[in-house]
Amino acid sequence: MQNIISGLNQAHEHVPGKKRKLIGDRGDFFLNRMQGETGVNISACYQCERCTNACPVSHFMDIKPHQAIRYVQLGWREDLLKSSTIWICLSCEMCTTYCPNEVDVAEIIHHLRNMAVHSSITPKEKSLAVFHQTFLEVLRKSGRINELRLMNAYYLKPDILHERIKNNILKEDLLLGMALLRKGRLKLFTPKFRAIKEIKKAYSQTRGEIV
Ligand code: SF4
Ligand code: SF4
Structure with a gap:
């Protein structure tokens, strides 16, 4: 009690x-x-x-x-x-x-x-909300996540690039990306997942996660 x-x-x-x-x-x-x-x-x-x-x-x-x-x-x-x-x-x-x-x-x-x-409420953590949305978009398109493609799509979202430059995070992102590339932990290209059709179907069966 x-x-x-x-x-x-x-x-x-x-x-x-x-x-x-x-x-x-x-x-x-x-x-x-x-x-x-x-x-x-x-x-x-x-x-x-x-x-x-x-x-x-x-x-x-x-x-x-x-x-x-x-x-x-x-x-x-x-x-x-x-x-x-x-x-x-x-x-x-x-x-x-x-x-x-x-x-x-x-x-x-x-x-x-x-x-x-899916609500009209402005997310409190806007950059995290946009990242979440971008992650799902990339996953739906190719069935798996390619980090370079993900970050590229993320930076192209409104205000994200500007915010990361303003907060001096872009430089850190780039340095981290280069370090991972050097170690072979980042792939430039990732083939589409074979079961991409099933993944797209699963998405469409959810409550409309992707807008
Ligand atoms: S949801 Fe959290 S607070 Fe509730 S019973 Fe489970 S562990 Fe406890
Ligand atoms: S899933 Fe993990 S991070 Fe999320 S509330 Fe539970 S313990 Fe915390």
């Missing part, structure tokens, strides 16, 4: 000035939708925080993994889609592995990320 109360209080620390809304106030619509679409029993979470303790990047997230699950239970969809959490998550699944109730936290965050891509 202490954990549940603590989880609720911590969740609210991230929403300054927001009045607590009980689950009943918002209805269970969002919770039911998420459970239906992911097949994850989100209601089973009792806020033990093991997922957050296991997460290697929770320190950088504005809504910690256990809080994200609580937000879903409360129906706080917009806060989740606006969060940095959905873009910072590495999909490493440590949270899922350590959950004693088999709540697939990684899948929930992944699902929220895809929801955010």
